[in-house]
Structure formats: structure tokens, C-alpha cells
Amino acid sequence: MFWLATLRRQAANWVGRGIDLLCPPRCAVCGGEPAAGPMENLDQPPGVFVCGACERGLVDPGPRCGMCGGSGPQGLDCGRCRREPAPGEGLVVLGGYGDDLRAAVLRAKRPGGEPVASALGRLLARRHGATLAGWRCDAVVPVPMHWSRRAARGTSAAEEIARQLATDLGWPCLTLLRRTRATRMQNELPYEDRRANVRGAFRARRSAAGLRLLVVDDVVTTGGTLSECRRVLAAAGAATVLCAAAARAERSAEPRDDDG
DSSP states (O other): OHHHHHHHHHHHHHHHHHHHHHSOOOOTTTOOOOTTGGGTTTTSOSSSOOOHHHHHHHOOOSOBOTTTOOBSOOGGGOHHHHHSOOSSSOEEEEEESSHHHHHHHHHHHSTTOHHHHHHHHHHHHHHSHHHHHHHTOSEEEEOOOOHHHHHHHSOOHHHHHHHHHHHHHTOOBOOOEEEOSOOOOGGGSOGGGHHHHHTTOEEESSOOTTOEEEEEEEEESSSHHHHHHHHHHHHTTOSEEEEEEEEEOOGGGOOSSOOO
């Protein structure tokens, strides 16, 4: 029953807060203890913890286009939206792919980087909670890696970000997509060839009929990967496909280790 599930979640929340008070958590990004003692960022749910300094370093508080994630105004005033189609019906990001955020994303991609990826998911929920709540999605869907690349890398940053974001939003995290072929790394290709590289690389695992879905990746560059995921989910019946990512890369600051 709904009330029983709610009671269980609240009980788990109380237990988690009790543990955090007795044993203050360390920041998943920098490893430091709360600067102001156990009361710092007390509004965070139990589990992965991000200190205030790291949150300020990783989250861009400035305006960003709600369609493409680019910096500055949105809609008709957004230069990127005038040049190329947006990857979904809405996109939220933490900031541009540079400095501290770039370093965190690269750490999240490496073996053992799961806590950092979870921290990025938590920050997405904190930065864009009101927007995401307004989108009223039915589920979060991570952009999948091909099994061969997942085996070689040992982790999937997109999956870890999506799982934490779904947990904090109270939405299910569903593996509705699978990657059917190992595409070339996007950063190995010219910018204009990247959309073609991922075309036909995904398949829906099952019907998504009538669902409002939030597709999550770690980095968006051209938006080709998210656009292809959106196309496949729409073909599977999804009513709406919105997007979220940790970072939005510009052509002058492209990822060196990027799937999307």
C-alpha cells in the first residue's frame, strides 16, 4: 500500500539521519568532512553527501536554456537552439563541461567513480528539483553503454547518475534501452559526424506506451546520443522524453572520454 511504502521511506530517512549525526559523512567528491560540522547541508537526504564547497564548484547558478542546456537565454534567444535541434523536449544540466565539473565527470567514468557519479545525480536533483518535479515524469532512463565497453570500463557513469537522481526524486529507474552496437567514441569523430555515429545504435527493451520519461547521460556535446534515445523511446510509444546530464560541452571544451 502507498501509505506503508511512505512510512518505510520515512523510517529509512530517520535512521539515515541518525547515522549521519553520529558519524558525519564525508563528501563523495573531495572526501572532506562537513566544514561546519554535522549540520552542514542537513537538508540532503541520507546516503551520498556533497559538501557546500564542492556543490558551489560543480553547479553553475547562472541561467541556462531549458531546451538545449546551453548558457544564457533560452528559446528564440538561444544561439545553440537556432543552429541545431534540441536533444529532447527539455534538458537540465549542472553546468558547462570545464574546470571542477569536467574533473568530476571524468572521475565518475573511471572504476571506483560510482560515489562521484552519485554525487552528480544528487546535485542535479538539488539544482533542478522544482523543474524536474514540474515535468512529472514516470521514470528515469539511463543512456546505456554497450556491454563490451561496460566490461572494459567497469562502471557506467550515466547509470549511476540516473539511479541517484531517480532515488532523490522518488521515481523508478528503468533500463528501457539497450545499446545494440559498440559505436566509435564520439570524441574520435568530427563534430558534424557524431549524430550519424549513434543512429540506429539503440533499441527499446519493451513498450514505453504513454510514459513521460527522463533520459540521463553524463555529458552532452552534440546531443546526438540523447536525440537518438528520444527517437527510439518515442517509437516505443513514449508520450514525452525529457533529458538531464551532468554537463553540457561546447565545441571549444569537448570531452576526451565521452559517449554522447
